Amino acid sequence: MAASLKPTPAILLSSPCSSPAYSSRLPLQPSPRPRSPHVQASPATEATPTSRIEHETRGTYNHVASAGVAATPYTSATCTYNLCFPPNPYSLHFQRSEKWMIARGDKLKEDINMLFESCKCTVERITLLDSVQRLGIDHHFKKQVDIALSQIIEDEFTSSSLHHVALRFGLLREHGLWVSSDAFNKFKNEDGSFRKDITNDPKGLLSLYNTAHLLVHSEPSLEEAISFARHHLELMRDSLKSPLAEQVQRALHVPLPRTLKRVETLHYISEYKHEEWHNPTLLELAKLDFNLLQHVHLKELKYLTKCVGLNYARDRLVEGYIWCYAIYHEKEFAFSRIFLTKQLMLISLMDDTYDAHATIQECRQLNAAIQRWDERATSLLPNYLKRFYTELLRIFKDATTEVAICDTYHVAYVRKAFQDLSAYYLQEVEWLHQNHKPSFKDHLSLSAMSIGSPTLCVGLMVGMGDPITREAFEWAASYPNVAITCGKIARLMDDIAAFTGGKAKGDMASSIECYMVEHRVTSEVAISKILSLLEDEWKTLNQAQFEHHSHLPVVQRIINFANSMLVFYAGKDAYTFSINLKETVESLFVKPIPM
Known part of the structure; x- marks a missing residue:
């Protein structure tokens, strides 16, 4: 019999932050907008100026910081994570030193603003912009990045450096600015083949290889570039020096445009000092920024560990949080990140319920209740599903009261997406019950939706603030090609990773x-x-940045989501077998970067 579903604490508002960039307090509200006059503060909020999560995590952190020991571990099905924050490199007392860290960060940002202003040519701009992005600090310089991109695309560029040409090409394309692949013609012979002399330029070949993965349909020249660069990089990789050797090795495994950005940031922070153009100011801010944000993310994880599910369901909190963290790691998206993690946990519960625990009749009853979305529909369900259904409704109700009054419609779109997802799950169950053998095309059409990624492409927009309009929600809720493509990537990669490990009893045939x-x-x-x-x-995913340019902020987050699939499914199903993720979790959320 399933255990009762313990209610998750409502997301409570924090007190004002001491800095727009950082704070030891965890801001769980979305972008600051007028709140509904009928929303009342919870008793916990009225009793203390700080949120419950701040109160619950502060004591744990102080104990860890002063004693240097691990906090109580969080066990996730097949792996135990020590969700603690070790002594900060600046001080054993993080909260005391945090003010200094914030002030130091503000000074470093002023210095970097001057670096942007002092750039005199395209090469300087693309080098600085690439460094800022790969070090993970570009979110502090959005205005400067936009100005730099405008200058880069407008200025004449005649460089004969393969590295610089590839860098410019990649920076523009990943920001939704079209540049033709003809940019690489200068490195080709008259017959269209690449010149032999560039095979002696490993840095240029690596940049070409990475950048070419931003290709869209009908770009055979970039497909050729990938093949050419890969062949020569494989030939020379054993003779390369660090850090280029490690960068080539990673790219040959997963090309740079498809990496989880924060994981790549960790690598690049350790390598950047070896680059001939490295700037100590950029590196110091990158380390400081990562450590401060790591503390924010750890608090979110500790808060979310109080969200428990049915005892038969996969307990995948940390893994689910990584997906959401991959979409947006910035501090201002704390509310979005937490609500999206809860959505993902609910999807995991729904998936396990339909797939392995409910009878065909119970599946039909659950879907009928979800389509009604009414507390009175609880009577349709057996006891163990009543608990899940009540929790589903409560989480969405809480989210509706927690977003700004002008954003309450956000949650309604996500609710509809969950109703659609339930219908997709039921269709799979009906196929299995009828022993239906779908064609590959029909299977992929359904399973790309039932994996839940298109649903989350709607859900990830909640609380993101001004860039997200009602029109953007209408667009995402129609499941455009970029959302379906994200689902196909997740489904196909999941099926490949799971195939050799066998499938659980009751699973529908894989693609x-x-x-x-x-x-x-x-x-x-x-x-x-x-x-x-x-x-x-x-x-198709790359092409979406140009086809849906008016929704570029959402498209870029969806691409981040798709990239996270490679962390989970590149050669192994790390979501199901989370022991594979332990090292990644510790690096992202537990171990601060030495300063």
Whole structure:
């Protein structure tokens, strides 16, 4: 019998922060807007000027910081994470030193503003912009980045450096600014092949290889660039020196445009001092920024550990949080990150319920209740599903009262997306119950939706503030190609990773099995074909930045979401077998960077 679902504490508002960039307090509200006059403060909020999460995490941190020991670990199904914050590199008392760190960060940002202003040419601008982005501090310089991009695209650029040409190409494309692949023609022979002399430029080849992965459909020249650069990088990688050797190794595993940015930031922070153009000011701010944000993220995780689910469901809090963290790590998106993590936990519960625990009749009853979205529909359900259904409604009700009054419609769109997802789950169950064998195309059309990624593409927008309009929600709720593509990438990568490990009893046939049966081929042939299809989906994702430029802030977050799939599914199913993620979790949330 399932255990009762312990209610999650309502998200409470924090007291004002001491700095717009950092604070030891955790701001859980979305962007500051007028709140509904009927929303009342909770008793906990009235009793103390700080939120419950601030109260609950502060004592734990002080104990850890002063004693230098781990806090109570959080166990996630197959892995135990010590969600503690070790002694800060500046001081054993983080809260005492935080004011100094904030002041130091503000001074460093002023110095970096001057660096942007002092750039005299395109090469200086692209070098600075690339460094700021890869060090993870670009969110502090949004205005400066926009100005630099405008100057880069307008200024004449005649560089003969493969590295600089590739860097400019990549920076513009990843910001939704079109630049033709003809930019690389200067490095080709008359017959269209790449010149032999560039094979002696490993830095340029690496930049070409990474940048070429921003290709869209019908760009064979960039496909050729990937093949050419990969071949020569593989030949030379054993003879390269650090840090270029490590950068090449990572890129050959996962190209830079598809990495989880914060993981790559950790790598680059440790490597940046070896770059010939490195600037100590950028590096110091990057380390300080990462450590301060790490403390914010750890507080969010500790708060979320109080969100418990049904005892039969996969306990995937930390893994789910990483997905949301990959979408937006910036402090101002704390509310969005926490609500999205709760959505993902609910999806995991729904998936396990439909897939493994409910009978066909109970699945139909649960879907009927979710379509009604009414507390009175609880009577339709067996006891263990009543607990889940009540929690589902409560989390959405809480979110509606916590967003600004002019943003309450956000949650209504997400509710509709959850109702759609429930219907997709039920369709899969009906297929299984009827022993229906779908075609590969039909299977992928349904399973790309039932994996939940398109649902979360709607949910991730809640609380993001001014860039998100009602029109943007209408667009996302229509499941545009970028959202469906995100679902296809998740589904196909998940199926490939899970195939060798077998599938749980009751699972519907995977896309690989459907392809094997329909085309009468081996698993090796099927996987090879699906990998080719995946490359096409990445092209569609890149193209969305130009096709949906008016919704670029959302598209870029969806691309971040898709990139996170590689952390979980690149060769192994780390979401199901979370022991594979332990080192990543510790680096992102537990171990501060030495200053």
